[in-house]
Amino acid sequence: MHLSADTFQHLLDSNPQTFFAYDIAAGEVCYVSAAYETLFPGFRCEDVDADLPRLLSFLPPDDQTYVRHCLGQLAAGHLCDDLLLRLQPRLNVPMRWLAMKAQRSTAPDGRLLLTGTIEDVTVEQEYLRNADKYMAKKNTTLEILSHDLAGPFSMLQQLAEFLEEKTQTLQDAQVQKMLRVMRDTCRDSVNLIRDFVDGEFMDSAAVQLKRTRVDLVLALRQVVETYQVSEHLVAKHFEFRPTQPTLFVEIDNNKFLQVINNLMSNAIKFTREGGHITVGLTQHPSHVLVTVADDGIGIPAHLLPVLFDRFTPARRPGLRGEKTTGLGMHIIGTIVRLHHGHIWVESEENVGTTFYIKLPATAGAAG
Structure with missing residues (x-):
């Protein structure tokens, strides 16, 4: 079946998406559909070339750099992901998000x-960002609650073991049985709490990455602030140290924040009461560097080379007896590698531990 030119034009003009064709050599738009005037009220299709500089100015500076870089890559014949751009709020128009899909073709x-x-x-985008925000908050809250709930159970378990040992001379079978029940119940409760949180992490890690352009400063600040609100529950101090106000990277936001949550959870487990846990974020020319540092008990030197192995022999209980599956660090390493990143650790016993995550930089990363 063949469509007439008029029919085809009607289909384009009635579509809510704005279709465009840009002549690379001439540096001009040779076609834009009628939806352009709806997308940008007050602009006309016939003036699109003259409008381009003004339209570009509606984007934040880092988005301007990003779109120029990506379109330049496309024009040179390189593949490029779909572009997600912000339109700055102006007058009575709130901030908007635009999705641009483009490819190089020959007329x-x-x-x-x-x-x-x-x-x-x-x-x-507002829906997805709210969902990501509350998903990250949920994961952070689960980690905090797991430590807050597991702590008393671990203490009761240790108390039961102590009393069980001290009362053996009484030779009272009923007392010994009650203490064993108390000990086992506390141990099973701690394991149940950790199994639930670990299961959430592992289930999510098995899902394919869905990368978007994310302001990592904002995302990490929200995670750290949730921990800061709950400092009294875990008896630790939390701090966030970014080197600039915004920094954009292309990541699976939910999975990467789970990596950060898991690293912070480990820091909590191996840091004494009153200790400090700090998340840092630094921009470099070709990469961004995320750090999670604590002043806890550290990791023995002989365990560092196998820390990210599956079922690593480096697994050990936390200071409150928290269990570990030996899978957490392996999954963390896997998620970081899927982001084309690199993770490593530096640690000294009784001084502290710092995890480093290096991620590829995005064009126009810093704001």
Whole structure:
């Protein structure tokens, strides 16, 4: 079946997406669909070339750098992911999110074109970002509660073991049985709490990555602030130290924040009461560096080379007797590698431990 040119034009003009074609050599837009005027009220299709500098100015500076880089890569023939861009709020118009899909193609007359679509995805992005925010808060709260709930059970378990030993001379079978029940119940309760939290982490880690462009400063600050609100529950102090106000990276936000949560959970387990746990974020020319540091008991030197192995022999109970599966660090390493990143650790016994995560930088990363 063949569509007439008029029918095809009607389909384009009635579509809520804005279709465009950009002549790379001429540096001009050779086609834009009618939805352009709805997407940008007050602008007209016939003036699109003159409007481009003004439209670009609506983007935050780091997004301007990002879109120039990506479109340049496309024009040079390199593949590029779909672009997710922010439109800065102006007058009575709130901030909006735009999704741009583009590809390099060749016109019938041989011209090289960038063709694609632009659409407003503000509603979807606000939903996803709220979902990510509350998912991260849920994971952080689970970690805090697991330590807060497991601590008393571990203490009762140790108390039961102590009383069981001290009352053996009484030769009272009923007392010994009650203390064993108390000991085993506390141990099983601690294991149940940790199994639940570990299961949440492992189930999520098995899902395929879905990367988006994320302000890592904002994401990490929200995680650390949740821990700071609950400092009294875990008897530790938390701090966040970014080197700039915004820093964009392309990550699976939910999974990467689970990595951070798991590292902070380990720091809590091996840091004494009153200790300090600090998350840092630094921008470098080709990468960003995330650090999670504590002043806890440290990791013995002979365990460092096998720390990220599956079922690592480096697993050990926390200071309150918290259990470990030996899978956490292996999964962390796997998620970081899936992000094309690198993770390593430096530690000294009775001084502290610092985990380093290096991630590829994104064009226009720093704001």
